[in-house]
Amino acid sequence: MAKSGSEKNTKNKAKHTKLMNRKKNKAREEKEARKAKLKELVEKMKQKK
Known part of the structure; x- marks a missing residue:
């Protein structure tokens, strides 16, 4: 069964990708x-030569 509520790691992954x-x-x-x-x-x- 899928979790209810906010997704676990998407904010950190997006931030990490942006920084990298x-x-x-x-x-x-x-x-x-x-x-x-x-x-x-x-x-x-x-030019000098």
């Missing part, structure tokens, strides 16, 4: 920013 997505997005953005900076530096060094 935020963490993953932050890491991805930092990685892309680092990559862009390196690319820019490489281009700058090629």
Whole structure:
């Protein structure tokens, strides 16, 4: 028989998913920013030569 009342764990799961997505997005953005900076530096060094 199904439980009556509020569902057990859905709020925590939703919150956790939200936080984990935020963490993953932050890491991805930092990685892309680092990559862009390196690319820019490489281009700058090629210009100097």
